[in-house]
Amino acid sequence: MSYIYGFTLFILLVSLIVGVMRIIQGPRQADRLLAAQLFGTTGVAILVILAELQPLPAARDTALVLALLAMLAAVAFVSRVWKTTSTNEDH
Amino acid sequence: MNLLIDLTLLTGILAIAATSLLSRSLFQSVIFFILLGLTLALGWIRLGAPDIALAEAAIGAGITGVLLLDTLGHLKKTGKLDKDEHRPSYPRLLLAILSSVTLVVLLLWAVFHQPTPAIQLHLLVEEALPDSGVSHQITAVLLNFRSYDTLLEVGVLVLAVLVGLALQTDQHQQDSLPGLPNPLLHACLTLLVPAMLITSMYLLWAGSDRPGGAFQAGAMLAAAFILLHLSGIKLSAQLSHRMMQFGLLLGFTVFLVVATSSVIGGRPLLAYPDGGAGLLILLIELALTLSIGLILLSLFTIANSPPLSSRSGGSNGH
Numbered sequence: 482m483s484y485i486y487g488f489t490l491f492i493l494l495v496s497l498i499v500g501v502m503r504i505i506q507g508p509r510q511a512d513r514l515l516a517a518q519l520f521g522t523t524g525v526a527i528l529v530i531l532a533e534l535q536p537l538p539a540a541r542d543t544a545l546v547l548a549l550l551a552m553l554a555a556v557a558f559v560s561r562v563w564k565t566t567s568t569n570e571d572h
Numbered sequence: 573m574n575l576l577i578d579l580t581l582l583t584g585i586l587a588i589a590a591t592s593l594l595s596r597s598l599f600q601s602v603i604f605f606i607l608l609g610l611t612l613a614l615g616w617i618r619l620g621a622p623d624i625a626l627a628e629a630a631i632g633a634g635i636t637g638v639l640l641l642d643t644l645g646h647l648k649k650t651g652k653l654d655k656d657e658h659r660p661s662y663p664r665l666l667l668a669i670l671s672s673v674t675l676v677v678l679l680l681w682a683v684f685h686q687p688t689p690a691i692q693l694h695l696l697v698e699e700a701l702p703d704s705g706v707s708h709q710i711t712a713v714l715l716n717f718r719s720y721d722t723l724l725e726v727g728v729l730v731l732a733v734l735v736g737l738a739l740q741t742d743q744h745q746q747d748s749l750p751g752l753p754n755p756l757l758h759a760c761l762t763l764l765v766p767a768m769l770i771t772s773m774y775l776l777w778a779g780s781d782r783p784g785g786a787f788q789a790g791a792m793l794a795a796a797f798i799l800l801h802l803s804g805i806k807l808s809a810q811l812s813h814r815m816m817q818f819g820l821l822l823g824f825t826v827f828l829v830v831a832t833s834s835v836i837g838g839r840p841l842l843a844y845p846d847g848g849a850g851l852l853i854l855l856i857e858l859a860l861t862l863s864i865g866l867i868l869l870s871l872f873t874i875a876n877s878p879p880l881s882s883r884s885g886g887s888n889g890h
C-alpha cells in the first residue's frame with residue numbers, strides 16, 4: 482500500500498515541477514496565478530497522502546489550512562493587481 | 573522511494589527559491605514566493621514538524637502572498653512601478669550575494685560543528701509534560717516552560733502594529749482601493765468564511781494535545797478578515813476605533829495580567845498556579861488568537877493606506 486502512496490506522491494511532485502514551466506512561460510499574469518492555484522490543489526493532495534505515508538495525522542490539518550487559504554491569493558490578485566494591469570493595457 | 577521523494581522536494585524548493593530571486597518580473601517573483609511557502613510546508617511535514625508546517629502554510633503561503641500582491645497592486649497604481657522589469661544595480665547585487673554566501677557558510681559551519689548538548693532538553697520536556705497543563709509538547713514549551721519568550725514575541729507584534737498606526741497619516745483614506753462587488757465571490761464567502769472561523773477555533777483547541785495553537789489560529793482568523801476586507805466588507809468600518817484598539821491589545825494584556833498576577837501571589841513571574849495551568853493557557857490562547865487576527869488585519873489595512881508623500885508625488889507626476 483505504501484508503495485502506491487509513494488508512487489502517487491512522486492507523480493504529484495513531478496506535476497508540481499511541470500507546473501513551474503507554465504508559471505515561467507505565462508504568457509499573461511492570470512495564467513501564472515492559475516498555475517499557482519493548481520499548485521495549491523496539488524499541495525493539498527500531497528499533504529493528504531503524506532499524512533497516510535508518514536503517518537502524521539497533523540498533515541491533514543495543514544492540508545485543511547492550505548485548502549482554505551488558497552483562494553486568498555486569487556481574490557487579492559483579482560481585486561488589486563489584475564484591474565490595474567488591464568487599465569494599463571487599455572492606455 | 574522516500575529518498576526519491578525527498579530529493580524531488582529538495583530540488584523543487586531550491587529551484588523555486590532561485591527563480592523567485594532571479595525572476596525579472598516582480599509579479600513572477602511574488603508568485604514563486606507563494607509557491608516557496610507551499611513547498612516549504614511540504615518540506616516541514618517531511619521532516620516531521622507539523623507545527624511549523626501549519627504556521628508556514630497559514631502565514632507563508634497565505635497571508636504573506638496576499639500582502640505582497642497587494643503591495644504590487646499599490647506600486648502599479650501609484651505609478652512607482654512603471655514597467656514590470658527591474659534592473660538591480662551591480663554593487664548592491666554583489667553585496668547581497670556576498671552577504672548571503674557568508675550567511676550560508678556560517679550556517680553550514682554551525683550545523684557541522686554542533687556541540688553535543690549537555691542537557692537532553694526533549695527528555696526534560698517529556699518529564700515535565702504532565703505538570704504543564706497541556707499534552708502537546710510544543711504548546712507546553714511555548715506557553716508554559718518558555719512562556720517568557722512568547723510574551724515578548726506578542727509584545728513585538730503589538731509594537732509593530734502601534735508603529736504602523738502611528739505612521740498612518742489619514743484616517744478617512746484608510747483604504748484607497750475598493751472591494752470587489754462580485755456576487756460569485758460573495759456567495760463563495762458565505763461558504764468559506766464560516767469554515768475558516770471554525771478551522772481557526774479548531775486549531776486553537778487542537779493546540780492543547782495536537783499541533784496547532786494561537787499563532788496558527790490567529791493567522792487563520794486574519795485570513796478570514798482579510799478575505800472579507802478584500803471583498804468590500806470592512807471590519808474596521810463596522811467596529812469603532814476604540815473597540816479595534818481594545819481587540820489589538822487584548823491578547824498582550826491578558827498574557828501580562830496572568831504573568832504578573834503570579835508575582836502578586838508570591839510565585840515567580842509567569843508561574844501558573846497548580847492545577848490551573850491548562851485553563852489559564854487556554855484563556856491566554858483565546859485572547860491571543862483574537863488579537864493576532866486583528867493585528868495581522870491591521871497591518872494589512874495600514875499597508876493599504878498610501879503615505880502622504882507618495883500620494884502627492886503621484887499627483888505631481890501626472
